[in-house]
Amino acid sequence: MRVLVAPDSFGGALDSVGVAEAIATGWRTARPEDTVLPVPMADGGEGTLEAVAAALGERAVRRSAMVHDPLGRTVQADWLLLDEGRTAFVEMAAASGLARLADGERTPASALSASTRGTGELLLAALDAGVTSVVLGLGGSATTDGGAGMLSAVGARFLDASGGELPPGGAALARLARIDAGGLDPRLRGLELVVASDVTNPLTGSAGAAAVYGPQKGASAAAVTELDAALGVLGAAIEATAGRAVADLPGAGAAGGTGTALLGFTGAALRPGFEVVAELVGLPAALADADLVITGEGRADEQTLAGKTAMGVAQLAHEAGVPVVLLCGALGPGAELLEASGLFDLVQPIPDRPMLLADAMADTERLLANAAERLARSIGIGLAVLEA
Numbered sequence: 338m339r340v341l342v343a344p345d346s347f348g349g350a351l352d353s354v355g356v357a358e359a360i361a362t363g364w365r366t367a368r369p370e371d372t373v374l375p376v377p378m379a380d381g382g383e384g385t386l387e388a389v390a391a392a393l394g395e396r397a398v399r400r401s402a403m404v405h406d407p408l409g410r411t412v413q414a415d416w417l418l419l420d421e422g423r424t425a426f427v428e429m430a431a432a433s434g435l436a437r438l439a440d441g442e443r444t445p446a447s448a449l450s451a452s453t454r455g456t457g458e459l460l461l462a463a464l465d466a467g468v469t470s471v472v473l474g475l476g477g478s479a480t481t482d483g484g485a486g487m488l489s490a491v492g493a494r495f496l497d498a499s500g501g502e503l504p505p506g507g508a509a510l511a512r513l514a515r516i517d518a519g520g521l522d523p524r525l526r527g528l529e530l531v532v533a534s535d536v537t538n539p540l541t542g543s544a545g546a547a548a549v550y551g552p553q554k555g556a557s558a559a560a561v562t563e564l565d566a567a568l569g570v571l572g573a574a575i576e577a578t579a580g581r582a583v584a585d586l587p588g589a590g591a592a593g594g595t596g597t598a599l600l601g602f603t604g605a606a607l608r609p610g611f612e613v614v615a616e617l618v619g620l621p622a623a624l625a626d627a628d629l630v631i632t633g634e635g636r637a638d639e640q641t642l643a644g645k646t647a648m649g650v651a652q653l654a655h656e657a658g659v660p661v662v663l664l665c666g667a668l669g670p671g672a673e674l675l676e677a678s679g680l681f682d683l684v685q686p687i688p689d690r691p692m693l694l695a696d697a698m699a700d701t702e703r704l705l706a707n708a709a710e711r712l713a714r715s716i717g718i719g720l721a722v723l724e725a
Contacts (some may be wrong), residue, residue, distance in 0.1 A: 344633030345646035350698040361711030381533030381610030382476025383430035392618035402462035404455035408477040425463035430477035443555035450506035457490025470529035475592040484598025494519035510567040533613035538590035546590035559573035575601035611649035639671025651680040
């Protein structure tokens with residue numbers, strides 16, 4: 338058999354690379370004669386760079402750059418060169434991600450001042466390497482600055498009424514009088530920029546970047562109100578400068594409003610994260626030769642059907658006529674709808690005994706390997722019966 342292993346991460350326990358490796362190890366224990374192809378998946382957010390690097394192997398060249406994290410500290414962040422140097426993959430979370438902040442740093446003050454400057458510095462590093470296209474994964478950001486820091490890094494200036502440059506962060510945008518885009522790096526004009534993001538929120542309002550995502554970045558109710566108003570000022574300034582009314586477009590609120598900056602000042606095309614990653618790692622082509630697909634996610638429930646990575650894998654496999662097994666850490670409300678959808682042939686939780694969530698998360702690698710081994714042995718029995 339040819340078994341394609343294309344899981345998402347198990348949030349908080351194991352990234353998709355580790356999940357794929359554990360499943361592959363378990364399967365090979367029971368059926369070493371099979372061909373097992375791990376293709377870890379992601380949706381553009383944190384962990385996507387590692388998934389792409391693992392799936393592409395030598396075809397992805399890891400580079401690094403010294404950039405600024407959300408609070409302005411200098412850090413090293415990785416990015417990838419693909420297509421023999423023609424394309425770069427940049428993960429926003431690598432520079433501007435929430436994971437860059439300690440738990441105690443996720444405060445209202447940091448939510449108001451966090452900047453996307455590091456993401457812009459990664460884009461500059463890619464441009465300096467001579468790429469003609471960039472895939473930018475949005476997600477997992479610690480920022481709500483509307484992408485102003487990112488644009489500052491590539492040459493834009495955000496000015497107050499007296500002509501002074503604004504300090505970093507979303508709160509400062511309340512004093513924005515105009516944007517000077519004359520210094521934007523000219524290489525951006527010829528750049529093919531694909532943005533991988535599943536967020537469809539507008540920039541402001543009750544469904545906007547600050548209201549929906551600000552609290553998880555440390556913003557208090559008062560900070561959310563302040564940031565939402567400031568982002569409204571930014572949206573108006575982008576329209577006045579670039580002549581594009583983008584604040585209400587789907588995806589404008591992605592990554593703390595970074596989608597607005599990209600839509601306003603670049604030729605960015607926003608696409609679903611899973612779709613972009615699937616193309617990057619060659620998932621459709623790999624499915625053509627597969628006899629079975631194993632995907633996975635931490636919790637299988639009704640939200641899985643709302644466009645999560647496991648659902649994307651199942652849809653592609655269904656179109657290719659390949660059966661799909663979903664291994665999950667737990668079943669949640671609506672899990673029965675997964676098999677009823679006709680896209681998943683089997684939905685199987687991995688715990689091998691009753692256990693607390695914390696214990697299961699700490700033991701995820703072993704549980705995945707054991708579940709995959711049991712699955713392989715069961716399939717082996719079925720094949721033996723058919724052959725008899």
